[in-house]
Amino acid sequence: MKKRFIAGAVCPKCKAMDTMALTKENGVEKVTCVSCGEQMTQPETHVEKEVRPTEQVIGIFKQE
Numbered sequence: 111m112k113k114r115f116i117a118g119a120v121c122p123k124c125k126a127m128d129t130m131a132l133t134k135e136n137g138v139e140k141v142t143c144v145s146c147g148e149q150m151t152q153p154e155t156h157v158e159k160e161v162r163p164t165e166q167v168i169g170i171f172k173q174e
């Protein structure tokens with residue numbers, strides 16, 4: 111399965127950085143931490159924002 115890692119994303123469980131991988135399964139996007147295995151079926155809003163505009167994993171541009 112194709113995985114897209116979310117640059118700069120921090121796992122809410124183990125606090126590891128750059129371990130969050132975005133995958134799509136049956137049309138549902140999931141975020142999985144490859145470090146501790148934490149899974150989220152609904153990526154947090156800020157994660158979606160960072161991934162959606164370019165659908166790439168390189169770089170994060172926070173506009174806050």
Ligand SMILES: [Zn+2]
Nearest residue numbers: 121124143146
């Ligand atoms: Zn984790």
